[in-house]
Amino acid sequence: MAVEYDGSAFSGWQRLTRPGEEGRRDEATVQEAVEAALGFVAGQPIATVCAGRTDAGVHARAQVIHFDSPVARDPRGWVLGTTTRLPPSVCIRWCVPVAGDFHARFSARARRYRYRLLNRPVRPALMREYLVWERRPVDARAMHRAAQALLGEQDFSAFRTVHCQAPHARRNMHEISVHRDxxxxxxxxxxxAFLHHQVRNIVGSLLVVGRGEKPEAWIAELLAGRDRTVAGPTAPPGGLMFLNPLYPPACGLPAEVTLSDA
Incomplete structure (x- = not known):
């Protein structure tokens, strides 16, 4: 399944309690809502696995999940039945059957994120849940040039949170761009793959460059130094959207989450 959600009112994707436990007050999660809706359609509890967890306040356009069901429902039934049991901020985009060895997380070969910033003197009234406001002038071209130092397989320790539980900080950055419209x-x-807060920490550091407080070469210096304490602040979550994971064509998923053969 592909799940689309506005993360503003959620404490992230991941369920904070185990199945059968009472949920924590005021800490609703997207996974909890989706599993409850799936369980209603299936008539019994359903557990899900996602492509990549998102933090509190972060949105998703096509979060891919997989689950096993002991009951048969056609894809349309799963999509419509589940969506009717979800809050307005969450919906199921599509559903397809997959092979038994498919895994939403481990079968993915890449993940894509977008962070959106509104750069003007006056705060936004529209779409404010899906972007972050920066009133000071920012040089997008300078940030784009500086960001190219992050391409390739590298140690991203300078851009991971101290709470990150990943066993190592090496990740392969396929593409990174900054552009203004x-x-x-x-x-x-x-x-x-991405480390905990990696995207928001990268954006926070790039903004330091964009405001002219540090030179473009500073991003490469941060990367080489591997010291989170000297990097820029973590950017707010509201501007971040998990666009989608990407899978090999053999998985048989829709084009938006399938790697190009090129």
Whole structure:
């Protein structure tokens, strides 16, 4: 399944309690909501696995999940039945059957994120849940040039949170770009996988460059130094969207989450 959600009212994707335990007050998660809706359609509890966890306040356009069901439902039934039991901020985009060895997380070869910034003197009234406001002038071209130092397989210790539980900080950054369209600046990143807060920490450091507080070469220096304490602040979560994971064509998933043969 592909799950689309506005993460504003959720404490992230991951369920905070085990099945059968009472949920923590005021800490709703997307996984909890999706599993409850799936369980209603299936008539029994359903556990899900996602392609990549998202933090509190982070949105997703196509979060891919997989689950095993002991009951048969056609894809349309899963999509419509589950969506009717979800809050307005969550829906199921599509559902397809997959092979028994498919895994939403481990079968993925890449993940794509976008961070959106509104750069103007006046705060936003529209779409404010899906972008972050920066009132000071920011140089998008300088940030794009600086970001190219992050391409390839490297140690991203300077951009991981101290709470990150990954066994190592090496990740392969396939693409990273920063571009402006009028007052909106988009940061787009694709990597084989991401560390906890990696995207938001990268954006926070790039903004230091964009405001002219540090030279473009500073990003490469941060990467080489591997010291999170000297990097920029963590950017707020509201501007971050998990666009989608990417899988090999053999998985038989829709084009938006399938790697190109090229």
């Amino acid at each position: 009028g007052e909106v600046i988009d940061f787009e990143l694709q990597a084989n």
